[in-house]
Amino acid sequence: MILDIASLQVVAALGSILSGLLHFFPGMTSREPGRWPYWWGTGKIIIGVTNGVGLCFDGARLTTPERIIDVLLLVGLCLCIHAMSIFARRRPPAAILVPLAMMVTLTVPFVLFGDHDARLPVMILGGTRTLFNFAAAWMLFHIARTENIRTAWVMGAMFAASVPLFLLRTTLLLVAWGDPVWESAAQTTADWSVGIAIILVSLSHLALLLIDAERVQRGLSEQASRDCLTGALNRFGLKGLEAGLHGPVTLLLIDIDRFKALNDGQGHAAGDTVLRLLTDLAQREIGERGTLVRVGGDEFLCVLPDCDERVARGIAAGLSDRFDRAVPALVDGPCYPALSIGLAQGPVTGSLNVLIAQADGAMYAVKRQRQSRERPAWAA
CATH class of the missing domain: 1.20.1070 (Rhopdopsin 7-helix transmembrane proteins)
Incomplete structure (x- = not known):
């Protein structure tokens, strides 16, 4: 040919x-x-x-x-x-x-x-x-x-x-x-x-x-799945993350106490600074072990696949301690923002809604303990 x-x-x-x-x-x-x-x-x-x-x-x-x-x-x-x-x-x-x-x-x-x-x-x-x-x-x-x-x-x-x-x-x-x-x-x-x-x-x-x-x-x-202020995943990005999760997952739901008072008293610029600070500290703390998601105004979710409870509690404690030490250098007192962190653990059943609800209840239990001026204790 x-x-x-x-x-x-x-x-x-x-x-x-x-x-x-x-x-x-x-x-x-x-x-x-x-x-x-x-x-x-x-x-x-x-x-x-x-x-x-x-x-x-x-x-x-x-x-x-x-x-x-x-x-x-x-x-x-x-x-x-x-x-x-x-x-x-x-x-x-x-x-x-x-x-x-x-x-x-x-x-x-x-x-x-x-x-x-x-x-x-x-x-x-x-x-x-x-x-x-x-x-x-x-x-x-x-x-x-x-x-x-x-x-x-x-x-x-x-x-x-x-x-x-x-x-x-x-x-x-x-x-x-x-x-x-x-x-x-x-x-x-x-x-x-x-x-x-x-x-x-x-x-x-x-x-x-x-x-x-x-x-x-x-x-x-990528832009559509990321929060433009902090760079963390948003709820749209969380949906894509859920599709790849299998087996046991540990969640840490993070809420910033007194965040509204900070915005009202010092302006949204101070609030944005605290949000970026929390994002940076959380991503450093979890490293390659998980993913950070901004699920609300001042609420964040750490998704930790195949992470046991002891390690997750260590991450939460380290993050809370780093945040408490870093905040005074960025905002004026007298009442500094603090973190309430709830933990939930279990298998993924199509979505994370059940585990998020459990972590939300645990987070509010920690918040109530702080508001009642009792010594903070972890809720699960």
Whole structure:
């Protein structure tokens, strides 16, 4: 079966140019530093134009115009790597950047002014394409791992799959160069390799736009599930948290005593400061063991999966002590806010409503003890 490489290259060139132009529209509205859509779009346009113009030559890479096009192709690849590093917010490792910089540096003197041996430009272009796709896959997998973006896994897999294909094609062309015994079979295999690679790369032209769309969607979802003042989860976020809970769970329901008096006497700015203080102290106290949720104005919920009662009481006692010591430095007396904390423990039965009600009753029992000026005791 004969593979029409020329037709694939035409389609790939047009697709690269069109995708590059499409990136200029989000680039006009992007507020991210570095403006990655412009760099990616420009790189894709250069790659598409050079691939298209390159079809006008015989592929021997012996003429000066053809070698200039090869240099421009490398420039387009470098611009795309720069755009992806901005997008991923991380540079590729030195093991990738150093060989890539060496190839680009050697391109001008050797490709433009070298002898008429076409193996050198073939090696440089093939090696650069291989490194580019490897760097792209590395950065996309980094995005997928750190940001949990599924689209990045798919696009990273496409770039990763094209790496051995470009490497195989370059190797076959160099091995079979001038050898009539290997030339026919090697050329056929090389054509199929580059054909499949072209299809994979063409499918990934809009990779960054698709990943950016999922990134924005996840960011909006995260904002919707977080309290804008404290950064803790809100009730909407609590619903999503409930879906992932299984087995026994310990809850600590926290209420700030005399919070209304603080707001009325010193203003809402003082109240907001105390809320942020409590959030910071609570998140430090629970660490990785649980999640903090703001369920009301001055009520917070610590959700502690697989946490025994002794540890939970230690967290509550430590939080209350830290809060009592930190509040006097932030607000004026004479009556400082204090914490009433109720504890409840049990299995998750579809939702946390039953356990929250139990923790609420325990919290009010602690509050009544404080109001009656008795020595505080934990209620369960």
